[in-house]
Amino acid sequence: MHWDDLRVFLAVARHESLSGAGRVLKLDPATVGRRMQRLEEALGTTLFVKSPQGYALTVDGQRLLARAEEAEQAVIGAADELADKAGRLGGQVRIGAPDGCANYLLPQICARIGAENPDLDIQIVALPRVFNLSKREADMAIAVSPPSSGRLTVQKITDYQLHLAAHRAYLRRNPPIRSRADLKGHRIVGYIPDMIFDRELDYLDEIGAERVHLASNSVPVQLAAIREGAGLGIVHDFALPFAPRVVRVLPEEIALTRSFYLVRHADDRRVERLNRFAAALLEALPAEVARLQDMTKA
Known part of the structure; x- marks a missing residue:
């Protein structure tokens, strides 16, 4: 079994469709379907139940999902260790946020973090809705209410x-x-x-x-x-x-008065790249909120 096959499997499991997985992976849905059929044949089991509503994991698919996520964390961790040895924060971080925060706070904060870490690619997803981290829509999200369910870690920002x-x-x-x-x-x-x-x-x-x-x-x-x-x-x-x-x-x-919370997937606490980015965000965002709010009092 190859890591690339697991990567495709994870995308289908998270997006529950070939088309959704294809958009993320930049692959044709038919190609994604063939890859999943090949993986199922290699494992000798059915990983998904197909229906008009999408692709749902079977019991064996759920078992593979847990192992595939462990493999994903190992790959990400290894890449982070190599980048850290080179003395830089690299790779990609995608952060989701309500569009007020995404428009008026994150651009200048992420610009400064990016300038300090030229090997880092930062993606800001501005959407007026709650993000689904379990489907990996983002690596982390800013929320105005702390979530009460899911395998998540939540830190109040400001x-x-x-x-x-x-x-x-x-x-x-x-x-x-x-x-x-x-x-x-x-x-x-x-x-x-x-x-x-x-x-x-x-x-x-x-x-x-x-x-x-x-x-x-x-x-x-x-x-x-x-x-x-x-x-x-x-x-x-x-x-x-x-x-x-x-x-x-x-x-x-x-x-x-309202609050911002930083929400992350619990498994990501071992990913040093995300830990360091989160730490920078937790320091910079309160300061930026305070700076802009002080301008309105002048």
Whole structure:
């Protein structure tokens, strides 16, 4: 049995389809299918049950999955040891994050980490949803709620603040806002209610709003709408420096605090490359949040 066959097997097991595995491996789905058929013939057993819903592991497939993941960790560990001996952090790290964090925090943080480690390739996946680390969608993820299930390790990174905000032009052309009661009748920018993927992002009750007049599942799209004067919305304080004429509204009355958590697969604690990247992230992200939030107070 070759490692390359196990690599293909892992991709099919994690993505539960030939097409999903093919996208990750950059192989034609038919080629992936032939590789799995060849592996099953070599082992003399059936590894997957095929159905219209996808590829599900058999009992023997589950057994092989555990061994294949051990082999994967061994290969990754060996590569990391060689890179470490050369005095550099190399290879690839993929980090998933909510799109607010991915747009306004991770680019500058990862740019600095990358500059210090020229052999390291960093991939930032910005998606407004929860990442599935068991399917290896990312090596690690930043979340706004700590997961309660799965073989995961979770570390709190930092708290961050959010406030109601609007563009100065919107505030000039609309009735003044001196209290929560004055918010009635103002237009609200926020999340599409049925696409909120984490309860920590449901801000409507906290600002007393009953309706979202302009909605998006994307934080940058919401901020862009607020910047264009579309209405009031909850904005991360660390994003305000990227929208200079957007200002906080009722900051003493409406102030929210949320947290970022670093989530990793439990098996990856032996991967030195990921440990070192995580350590750099845990140091840099709180500092960057603090720096940007301080700019809004100036």
